[in-house]
Amino acid sequence: MTRTAALILIGNEILSGRTRDDNIQFLATGLGELGIPLREIRVIPDVQATIVTTVTEMRARYDEVFTTGGIGPTHDDITAACVAEAFGVPWEFHQPTFELLSKQFGENFNAARQRMAKFPRGATPIPNSVSGAPGFTIGNVHVMAGVPRIMRAMFTALAPTLQRGLPVxxxxxxxxxxxxxxxxxxxxxxxxxxxxxxxxxxxxxxxxxxxxxxxxxxxxxxxxxxxxxxxxxxxxxxxxxxxxxxxxxx
Amino acid sequence: MTRTAALILIGNEILSGRTRDDNIQFLATGLGELGIPLREIRVIPDVQATIVTTVTEMRARYDEVFTTGGIGPTHDDITAACVAEAFGVPWEFHQPTFELLSKQFGENFNAARQRMAKFPRGATPIPNSVSGAPGFTIGNVHVMAGVPRIMRAMFTALAPTLQRGLPVxxxxxxxxxxxxxxxxxxxxxxxxxxxxxxxxxxxxxxxxxxxxxxxxxxxxxxxxxxxxxxxxxxxxxxxxxxxxxxxxxx
Missing domain, CATH: 3.30.70.2860 (Alpha-Beta Plaits)
Known part of the structure; x- marks a missing residue:
């Protein structure tokens, strides 16, 4: 059985040349081993309309879609809200994640950090063993952090839950x-x-x-x-x- | 003045994880310095319909489009033919390039190598000081090699011909x-x-x-x-x- 994957890297740091990508090869290799080979990669800026359109297009075209980047606490971290919009569901607090992060940050659990506990309704968290704040899966879209160490931890947690194809x-x-x-x-x-x-x-x-x-x-x-x-x-x-x-x- | 660029990496080696990309950061930085910042990157396989569609879409959306990969002598080197199709022009021998490569390869200038002298009609060669066979520009699309040393030589030759914007x-x-x-x-x-x-x-x-x-x-x-x-x-x-x-x- 042939399954297909696409990857969307969200954020300006690759496009500006500030950062050299350190996620593509890891994910390409890992997905090949799972029998879900990567068929397309897009690198897009953190612009709302671009993210919504790209997620909508890719999730219709490929079996599994992976995103990296844009799930931190700052103003340019808009991936989760955009994925909610692409799925037409509310972007709202995920109670278990809110409690997890509330415990982790204590009195420093401010409004910015609370945004990291907001997912599209119906999403399932992807555990983050490095820095706490989880990614999430909704439908066939898997939203992960852009920091390579965190992305790798998330993908390692996510991989066993994915439906495999024949390995490449x-x-x-x-x-x-x-x-x-x-x-x-x-x-x-x-x-x-x-x-x-x-x-x-x-x-x-x-x-x-x-x-x-x-x-x-x-x-x-x-x-x-x-x-x-x-x-x-x-x-x-x-x-x-x-x-x-x-x-x-x- | 704001000018925009997009980059299309063509070929299976990044998607499969075989090769770690070594072109994006160089081009992102160089284009920022020229005031033509990169707004989107796509990595696509060497599949004809995908290349034609992607080039068509990107050249309408951005001021300048750069491609890397798929301009060698083998069966999977289909970029030039696809770009010709995207522009609706014939893919044909470019006489000065044919002569250049004929001199370079001598009696080894076989049918496979002759393909490297075929451009879309109306294209201008981009010199290749590393290995001879040039890339080309047609309209706002710049077709370069995927091998990083060759791509860098081509971009260095191409850069002075591009219309600059304000540097980033x-x-x-x-x-x-x-x-x-x-x-x-x-x-x-x-x-x-x-x-x-x-x-x-x-x-x-x-x-x-x-x-x-x-x-x-x-x-x-x-x-x-x-x-x-x-x-x-x-x-x-x-x-x-x-x-x-x-x-x-x-």
Missing amino acids: MSRTWHTTTLFEGSLAEELEHIQTSYPHLDIGSYPFHRQDGRRGVALVAKGQDEDAVIKAAEAIYELIIKKGGSPVEGEAPP | MSRTWHTTTLFEGSLAEELEHIQTSYPHLDIGSYPFHRQDGRRGVALVAKGQDEDAVIKAAEAIYELIIKKGGSPVEGEAPP
Whole structure:
């Protein structure tokens, strides 16, 4: 069974270049292992109309939608209110979360922090073992923090609750004596023979001058991945190259 | 003058987790300096209909659109053909590029490599000082390689040809003794006083246990950025914190 996922990164810090993303690769890998491969990623600013439209569009198109960012206590943390609007439900206090945070913050549980206890009606919290304030799931939308350590804790708590698909398998060969231009034609034949797999060709060009190409067979049909990887191995040999399993070292 | 940019990363390697993105931050920073800040990023697979739709949508919505990936010689390198389709023009050999690559590859200039000399009709090449095969510009769409070293060379060649806007300025303070929950309310007042700026609040939580928050004033009005940054400084002092200029060290 093929299940699909989309990821929405909400906030200005990636768009402005302030922050280098540290969430995509973790989630892409984790979702591949769960058999819910990522099909699209969007990075959008914390602008209400943009968030509402994007969540509405993506949740109709993909089986599972994950968001990161915009669930803290400040004025630009508007993700939860926007997701409520996308679902057409009220954004209101979630009593158990209110009590949890009330205990955690004590007399510092001010109005700003209380916003972190407001979810769309009907949402289920995603536990946050790092800093307390939970994310939440509503329908097929999973709302997580943007801070990588917190996001990872949330995803780890969330993962066992997700309906899995077939895990994505992949096998990679690389060569440093051939370039993709000399392999392209036969590689396309391998792709044609295994239409349900992704046959990828990834040239590399290292700072120290090492060049070459990594060829990847990837998909949810393990048997086909093994056969396609054998065909890639034989193609490299036929072209006079020396296939090395795995990615080229950095 | 405010100009806007969007970025489309084309290919499966980011979506599958195989590769960690190394292009977004470079382009986000460079475009901010040119006064053409990034407003949206999409990461999409090399699926024809998805590329055509995304390019069509984004080029109507933003002043400049940049793509990376999918311009090599292999079967999954379909960006140029898709951009031609999005513009409703033929995808055909660009004679000067054909000659350039013919000279470079000599007798190895096979059918696969010749594809790299095909652009949408009316496109202008973007020089590639690293590996030869150029990207191209058509209308407001700039098509670049996905390999970071090559993309950077192309963007560096492209940048002087772009119409600039006002550069984005920013000023940052951080504190390790306050958290964003205690600053949120007054921070919102600063945002309200400077509606054209982005007043951002970015909590950090380091592996070694250091925690705190960085507060950023950012925008294209230098005078307003300076004043808002002063207000942020005073807010941190008022709350009993010690503002330190810049981001917290990693």
